[in-house]
Amino acid sequence: MILDAHEAYEQIMESLAGEIKRNDAQISLLAVAIGNNPAQASYIKSKSKIAASLGIGFELKQFDESVSRDEVKGFILEKQKESRICGIIFEKPYPEGLSSVVDELPAELDVDGAGSKNLGLIVKGRPLMVPATVQSALYILDHYGIETRGKKAVVVGRSESVGLPLALMLLSRSRNATVTVCHTATPELGEITKGAEILFVAAGKPGLIREEMVSEGAVVVDIGINFVEKENKRVIVGDVDFEGVVTKASAITPVPGGVGLLTPLFLMKNLLMAWEIRRQA
Structure with a gap:
């Protein structure tokens, strides 16, 4: 049996679109990319296309490879203050020195589940943003x-x-x-x-x-x-x-x-969860 995901894709997309419409959810995703990687660009295009089809805002911040950790951290801290930004992802691969910036993201904003906070919650049996x-x-x-x-x-x-x-x-x-x-x-x-x-x-x-x-x-x-x-x-x-x-x-x-x-769809599901957490805060 071939475990083809196309049927599941349509079902999840329909469910997501319906939930966003019912809640009139105003959601935006911030993607941070370091350098210029062709494979990375392909993934970014896929995510932005799906976000657009669901009415989700998609903002890309492209940094040069020479960017410092402090510069990226400062940018992220400012973006966290914007109510429309419900999730932040760092496009892989990113320099090892930026791992600590990812780890410092609040668990509910780390919609990629890439940081140590979310990994720790899985270990504890209380998963929030599962990759x-x-x-x-x-x-x-x-x-x-x-x-x-x-x-x-x-x-x-x-x-x-x-x-x-x-x-x-x-x-x-x-x-x-x-x-x-x-x-x-x-x-x-x-x-x-x-x-x-x-x-x-x-x-x-x-x-x-x-x-x-x-x-x-x-x-x-x-x-x-x-x-x-x-x-x-x-x-x-x-x-x-x-x-x-x-x-x-x-x-x-x-x-x-x-x-x-299906992976980009579950990223959007995490983003919708992040919006709900922010709305109830």
């Missing part, structure tokens, strides 16, 4: 009625933005999976991934997971988004060798058309 990619991966399973409770789940990837929060959410009492976390430096990676009933792959390495690394009947959730050259064209591929694994897995997400398709 949109994590929500997307789990929602696809729910959409297709695939249960995580009591299942052996393996997460390949340990990033603070996807791998770690995903593992923590799977461990939560609402999901109750038994979770193993590994990564590209894990010895005998294939032996571990073969033990997964549900395999999540978020390593950022094209074709990392091959057919022989997956057990018969496993569910495979490919979270990777990689731009590669193929037949003189720039195409998007996942972290899983789809053609090899699709015949062995009982269910698999495609790339594109899977997790990545």
